[in-house]
Amino acid sequence: MNTLQMLLNKLPGPLRNRYFFALLCFFALMVFFDRHDVLTQIRLQRMVNKLEDDKAYYTKKIEEAKQERLDMDANKERFARERYYMKQQDEDVYIIVEE
Template sequence: MKFKLPKLPQTPSFLKNKYIIASLAVFIWLLFFDNNNFFQQYRFSQDIKRLQREKAYYIKEIEKDSIMRQELKENPEALEKFAREQYYLKKEGEDIFIVKPDQR
């Protein structure tokens, strides 16, 4: 009595090619295990976008502050107003009442 072994499924021919196997191994290595893997590159690109937004914000702030600085240099009334509002400065014999909104 002969025993017949069940037929094993045929291995696709592209899996027998050593160049394709090597290429797949390198691709998987680069995708997951390398220092500059896909996930690290994605995080880097997100950081770059965030830093570019911060850069744009600070450039606008610098422009706004330089306009304010120029105004304070040229206009003594604006300088006095700024000093009174920001640093609560006052003249001799003058009383200041600071009213803060109710914080709930």
């Protein structure tokens, strides 16, 4: 007997079946070598999760900006004093920087 035949005889019965071997090859092809393989799907899912987190972050920032704009429209003098350190002529402004 040749060595290939001896190796095939040592394998259990289900592994010697040619349909099982074809199914195993097809499964390996689909899992590791296909365009939509498992590693690509994991990478894409991570990217989707990151983009969803970014979307939530920017949605929150947009809401904060809208609230700030409404606050600025309602109280322009306070906004100018806090942001641009504007003052009236008869007063002094002291800037306190917290560390």
